[in-house]
Amino acid sequence: MNNEDFLRKTFTLATLGKGHTWPNPLVGAVIVKNGRIIAEGFHHKYGGDHAEVDALKNCTESPGGATIYVNLEPCCHTNKHTPPCAQRLILEKIKKVVICNLDPNPSVNGQGVELLKAAGIEVEHGILAQLGENLNEAFFHAQRNKKPFIHLKLASSLDGKTALPSGESQWITGPAARNYVHQMRSEHQGIVVGAETIRKDNPKLNVRLNQYSGIQPYRIIFTKSGKLPADAHVFNDELNHQTLIYTQNKIDFNFPSENIILIKNLSEAMSDLFDRKFISLFLEGGSRLATEFMREGLVQRVSLFFNPSFLGGGQNTLGDFGLEALANKPQLKQIESRWLEGDLLISGRLN
Amino acid sequence: MNNEDFLRKTFTLATLGKGHTWPNPLVGAVIVKNGRIIAEGFHHKYGGDHAEVDALKNCTESPGGATIYVNLEPCCHTNKHTPPCAQRLILEKIKKVVICNLDPNPSVNGQGVELLKAAGIEVEHGILAQLGENLNEAFFHAQRNKKPFIHLKLASSLDGKTALPSGESQWITGPAARNYVHQMRSEHQGIVVGAETIRKDNPKLNVRLNQYSGIQPYRIIFTKSGKLPADAHVFNDELNHQTLIYTQNKIDFNFPSENIILIKNLSEAMSDLFDRKFISLFLEGGSRLATEFMREGLVQRVSLFFNPSFLGGGQNTLGDFGLEALANKPQLKQIESRWLEGDLLISGRLN
Numbered sequence: 001m002n003n004e005d006f007l008r009k010t011f012t013l014a015t016l017g018k019g020h021t022w023p024n025p026l027v028g029a030v031i032v033k034n035g036r037i038i039a040e041g042f043h044h045k046y047g048g049d050h051a052e053v054d055a056l057k058n059c060t061e062s063p064g065g066a067t068i069y070v071n072l073e074p075c076c077h078t079n080k081h082t083p084p085c086a087q088r089l090i091l092e093k094i095k096k097v098v099i100c101n102l103d104p105n106p107s108v109n110g111q112g113v114e115l116l117k118a119a120g121i122e123v124e125h126g127i128l129a130q131l132g133e134n135l136n137e138a139f140f141h142a143q144r145n146k147k148p149f150i151h152l153k154l155a156s157s158l159d160g161k162t163a164l165p166s167g168e169s170q171w172i173t174g175p176a177a178r179n180y181v182h183q184m185r186s187e188h189q190g191i192v193v194g195a196e197t198i199r200k201d202n203p204k205l206n207v208r209l210n211q212y213s214g215i216q217p218y219r220i221i222f223t224k225s226g227k228l229p230a231d232a233h234v235f236n237d238e239l240n241h242q243t244l245i246y247t248q249n250k251i252d253f254n255f256p257s258e259n260i261i262l263i264k265n266l267s268e269a270m271s272d273l274f275d276r277k278f279i280s281l282f283l284e285g286g287s288r289l290a291t292e293f294m295r296e297g298l299v300q301r302v303s304l305f306f307n308p309s310f311l312g313g314g315q316n317t318l319g320d321f322g323l324e325a326l327a328n329k330p331q332l333k334q335i336e337s338r339w340l341e342g343d344l345l346i347s348g349r350l351n
Numbered sequence: 352m353n354n355e356d357f358l359r360k361t362f363t364l365a366t367l368g369k370g371h372t373w374p375n376p377l378v379g380a381v382i383v384k385n386g387r388i389i390a391e392g393f394h395h396k397y398g399g400d401h402a403e404v405d406a407l408k409n410c411t412e413s414p415g416g417a418t419i420y421v422n423l424e425p426c427c428h429t430n431k432h433t434p435p436c437a438q439r440l441i442l443e444k445i446k447k448v449v450i451c452n453l454d455p456n457p458s459v460n461g462q463g464v465e466l467l468k469a470a471g472i473e474v475e476h477g478i479l480a481q482l483g484e485n486l487n488e489a490f491f492h493a494q495r496n497k498k499p500f501i502h503l504k505l506a507s508s509l510d511g512k513t514a515l516p517s518g519e520s521q522w523i524t525g526p527a528a529r530n531y532v533h534q535m536r537s538e539h540q541g542i543v544v545g546a547e548t549i550r551k552d553n554p555k556l557n558v559r560l561n562q563y564s565g566i567q568p569y570r571i572i573f574t575k576s577g578k579l580p581a582d583a584h585v586f587n588d589e590l591n592h593q594t595l596i597y598t599q600n601k602i603d604f605n606f607p608s609e610n611i612i613l614i615k616n617l618s619e620a621m622s623d624l625f626d627r628k629f630i631s632l633f634l635e636g637g638s639r640l641a642t643e644f645m646r647e648g649l650v651q652r653v654s655l656f657f658n659p660s661f662l663g664g665g666q667n668t669l670g671d672f673g674l675e676a677l678a679n680k681p682q683l684k685q686i687e688s689r690w691l692e693g694d695l696l697i698s699g700r701l702n
Binding site for chain 1: 505523674686
């Protein structure tokens with residue numbers, strides 16, 4: 001196995017923490033001595049051991065003189081729950097550190113590497129850097145832009161319709177696609193919808209998967225008018241303390257004031273959400289809110305479920321978001337497509 | 352090789368006639384004697400030898416006592432350019448005939464088989480029947496329904512838009528997709544568009560492929576008002592004798608009267624086109640005409656080119672075609688999808 005093989009292994013390990021590390025990134029670590037893996041570790045959950053420390057605890061022999069592979073730069077800051085990893089690697093007499101990405105967090109960003117080098121540890125970084133970024137796309141985006149990463153979900157017929165003129169809209173896609181949406185929900189910190197979706201569909205906005213024991217995401221409701229149905233699920237169920245309302249007007253019903261955030265515009269809401277450590281949000285609609293996010297250039301990933309049918313008239317997935325020339329059309333990149341029983345999922349990065 | 356293998360070979364041979372046999376189907380034939388192929392043949396073009404006769408002419412030894420494999424029932428009618436094939440097979444002392452499909456043409460439909468059996472020839476049919484139908488889907492549809500098979504082409508962004516609100520619409524898809532459209536044109540007898548498309552885009556509606564020497568399809572223009580731009584390409588180029596106008600009102604410019612067909616509705620036009628032996632038409636738009644065809648349930652295949660981008664507002668691929676309940680939505684079947692460089696093609700049968 002070479003450097004790349006060991007780093008790929010850190011990706012696999014890192015992924016085991018999926019959905020539990022927010023707002024931390026997914027990180028895996030492999031410790032290699034004399035060509036043999038002597039320990040593996042990963043960041044299990046927020047507040048728990050970092051991957052390097054987890055691996056060190058799992059060592060089958062002394063890590064002195066070993067090489068550690070880790071997908072993200074070891075931390076050097078102390079403003080958190082765990083001691084800085086760079087310091088720990090020095091203490092354990094690690095000989096070499098191989099990294100995919102420097103930590104984009106301004107309080108690390110190369111300083112971890114500097115600390116290691118100053119202690120005489122050999123450091124290689126930038127290997128499989130793109131794959132490393134892909135693994136933690138939300139984390140990298142959020143750290144660099146001080147805004148949460150927005151993943152927009154759309155579901156429509158092949159002619160881009162979500163509902164008939166009559167308003168009939170449920171069950172455009174089949175059970176496999178709907179189940180996959182719950183999987184996606186579980187991989188985000190929060191689900192974002194507009195007030196209209198609450199009024200029309202009264203969704204539960206939770207993760208409903210067989211034997212799911214993971215974290216339930218926050219529900220983040222956007223409203224301009226402040227008019228919301230007081231009896232909606234999201235304001236009354238057992239997760240209602242995880243419901244946040246971003247509103248441009250006073251709310252017309254009784255809800256804990258700490259969960260209501262008065263904002264002037266989406267941009268202000270994005271800053272507030274980042275300050276609350278939201279780095280990865282799943283925007284499920286409706287069309288009007290999705291269009292607003294598109295207009296502000298706030299969408300980083302789109303996943304579109306197509307049911308292979310045609311509706312003709314009715315509700316569009318997106319409205320006019322102010323595009324003035326085809327040359328500037330938002331274009332999906334790094335596209336993946338797959339069939340979920342009878343429905344086609346297309347997912348890609350937007351910017 | 353078994354029966355199915357030999358029949359699959361007839362499909363491959365049949366396909367060599369693609370685009371040249373209209374209104375006849377694609378047919379291939381293989382003659383097998385003592386387990387060895389002694390001849391192959393196919394229907395090259397309309398008016399030429401049928402596949403069986405072509406194969407008989409290619410025999411490397413006497414076909415007496417041999418088995419012939421042919422994807423479609425040998426003909427028995429004499430109202431055409433070539434003598435009936437069933438009679439010919441009897442004369443050549445063929446021992447056995449293996450067929451995928453009976454000919455749906457009411458003037459054959461099992462009578463060819465009866466003629467062969469009456470002459471003591473063993474006949475097997477119904478093998479790989481679905482694949483045989485797929486190969487000649489337009490022919491089967493047209494013969495059964497006395498209407499041409501309509502293949503609708505759509506091209507849009509992922510949110511189902513073909514143009515910006517400004518009307519800017521050219522080049523939604525890339526060069527590979529546009530080249531593929533020319534390939535598709537070459538596989539149909541006629542290209543159908545509405546008057547609006549002629550007015551707005553003034554398309555040439557011909558096949559433009561490198562070193563293409565095949566048949567150029569007819570151009571079939573639908574108009575309600577009869578108002579058409581007299582200087583449009585399709586009325587003035589070297590193929591203008593192949594331009595037909597189906598109109599609900601008198602045409603307001605000078606064009607050969609035999610190319611102008613006054614109709615009351617689409618259904619009347621479909622009957623007239625079938626009477627003129629059009630069995631396979633490629634409907635390229637615009638949105639309004641496509642919507643009319645959808646409303647009347649006249650579309651049998653849809654090929655949709657998606658550019659993986661979003662436009663937001665603007666022109667929809669389809670308008671309201673009168674769908675009243677999601678349960679009745681037209682659903683694509685037998686779907687194939689493929690990437691053409693950066694664009695996604697989804698193609699399937701509609702009904």
